[in-house]
Amino acid sequence: xxxxxxxxxxxxxxxxxxxxxxxxxxxxxxxxxxxxxxxxxxxxxxxxxxxxxxxxxxxxxxxxxxxxxxxxxxxxxxxxxxxxxxxxxxxxxxxxxxxxxxxxxxxxxxxxxxx
Amino acid sequence: xxxxxxxxxxxxxxxxxxxxxxxxxxxxxxxxxxxxxxxxxxxxxxxxxxxxxxxxxxxxxxxxxxxxxxxxxxxxxxxxxxxxxxxxxxxxxxxxxxxxxxxxxxxxxxxx
Numbered sequence: 211x212x213x214x215x216x217x218x219x220x221x222x223x224x225x226x227x228x229x230x231x232x233x234x235x236x237x238x239x240x241x242x243x244x245x246x247x248x249x250x251x252x253x254x255x256x257x258x259x260x261x262x263x264x265x266x267x268x269x270x271x272x273x274x275x276x277x278x279x280x281x282x283x284x285x286x287x288x289x290x291x292x293x294x295x296x297x298x299x300x301x302x303x304x305x306x307x308x309x310x311x312x313x314x315x316x317x318x319x320x321x322x323x324x325x
Numbered sequence: 326x327x328x329x330x331x332x333x334x335x336x337x338x339x340x341x342x343x344x345x346x347x348x349x350x351x352x353x354x355x356x357x358x359x360x361x362x363x364x365x366x367x368x369x370x371x372x373x374x375x376x377x378x379x380x381x382x383x384x385x386x387x388x389x390x391x392x393x394x395x396x397x398x399x400x401x402x403x404x405x406x407x408x409x410x411x412x413x414x415x416x417x418x419x420x421x422x423x424x425x426x427x428x429x430x431x432x433x434x435x436x437x
């Protein structure tokens with residue numbers, strides 16, 4: 211699992227409340243990612259990070275923000291949760307091999323239910 | 326939008342049979358990867374095939390890549406009950422670590 215943990219693993223919240231999900235890695239990987247997984251959509255990239263304080267938007271970034279103040283932690287924040295953000299959220303790290311081949315390793319996921 | 330599309334969406338076979346899943350993609354790639362996801366778990370990397378490779382093996386897994394058709398197949402030989410999972414292809418356009426683009430997956434069920 212490449213030393214990746216996510217917290218919380220499960221969360222139920224109400225519409226309009228802020229929510230922060232945490233991804234923690236122990237192996238000093240530079241690249242980190244947040245995905246959401248929904249039935250019929252597969253995994254979709256929300257935000258990613260190239261390093262401390264260096265982040266960029268993915269395919270479905272609206273309604274989400276991220277922060278990376280330390281190499282080991284990548285935080286995903288839903289500023290005002292909506293029911294459409296009910297999903298399973300996965301964090302991933304990336305290893306880029308010589309030649310530019312990128313392989314990703316995933317955390318266990320966080321199940322978020324927005325009522 | 327999804328880059329990879331797996332086919333079929335679901336597949337059920339008997340233990341011991343071979344399972345074949347297909348993936349089609351739309352744009353040029355640096356490599357294509359296959360991942361497995363057991364129920365309630367994160368994705369696990371299985372195998373990577375570079376754009377200049379046509380076939381690759383890893384244990385009971387065989388992956389082919391046809392860049393002219395923009396398609397790939399994953400073959401699992403001598404299937405086992407433990408192979409029951411969802412399988413996803415992911416494409417890497419190359420050029421760094423911008424992230425992979427995943428398909429919607431094939432759900433494979435191995436009947437004992």
